[in-house]
Amino acid sequence: MISQQVSFQPTAADLVHVYRCQSWHSAMRLKTLLIRMGVTTLAGAIGFFIAWGANHDSFAILLAMFARRELWIAWLLSMVFVTILLPIINQAIMPIYARRFFKQMKSFHAPLHVSWSGGNYIVESGDSRAVIPFANFHYWRECRRAFLLYQSDRLFNFVMKRAFASEDQLASLRAELKSYSVHDVSKRRPDCWHLI
Numbered sequence: 001m002i003s004q005q006v007s008f009q010p011t012a013a014d015l016v017h018v019y020r021c022q023s024w025h026s027a028m029r030l031k032t033l034l035i036r037m038g039v040t041t042l043a044g045a046i047g048f049f050i051a052w053g054a055n056h057d058s059f060a061i062l063l064a065m066f067a068r069r070e071l072w073i074a075w076l077l078s079m080v081f082v083t084i085l086l087p088i089i090n091q092a093i094m095p096i097y098a099r100r101f102f103k104q105m106k107s108f109h110a111p112l113h114v115s116w117s118g119g120n121y122i123v124e125s126g127d128s129r130a131v132i133p134f135a136n137f138h139y140w141r142e143c144r145r146a147f148l149l150y151q152s153d154r155l156f157n158f159v160m161k162r163a164f165a166s167e168d169q170l171a172s173l174r175a176e177l178k179s180y181s182v183h184d185v186s187k188r189r190p191d192c193w194h195l196i
């Protein structure tokens with residue numbers, strides 16, 4: 001019989017990894033990218049029309065301005081900034097926030113005991129206990145060093161893979177998640193932080 005219980009002591013490094021994984025995948029979702037690009041384009045267009053209206057009164061001049069290469073280069077650079085550089089900057093500063101969060105969360109300073117059975121995911125730490133039905137998880141993601149179980153796009157629970165005694169235990173958790181139709185989004189895009 002495979003044990004359906006694991007225990008581990010979370011560390012600040014664990015939280016850095018988990019939050020980087022969550023943050024990167026959230027930032028690189030197609031919907032998020034399209035929203036950021038749309039907002040940037042809209043802000044640029046509003047700024048352009050305000051600048052044009054203040055200095056010019058001819059529509060022909062407006063069309064001539066659209067033909068200028070500098071306008072399109074500025075637009076392209078702003079797209080690169082909001083779609084690529086902002087998430088990378090976020091990854092660079094993520095350890096600061098994760099370590100501060102780790103210091104504030106006293107429940108992470110004691111070992112976490114995680115178990116799964118009877119359709120429930122159970123987390124115990126010190127004097128607290130949470131029982132979450134697997135039906136409450138919308139999806140799950142498997143990173144290189146952790147499982148992330150999402151109750152919403154931002155609220156998730158995690159369990160570090162180092163807590164599992166064997167590959168059979170890992171397979172047991174995966175099977176339990178799949179048996180309750182929790183969607184696995186791990187393979188949608190590769191985990192780009194496999195070198196961390």
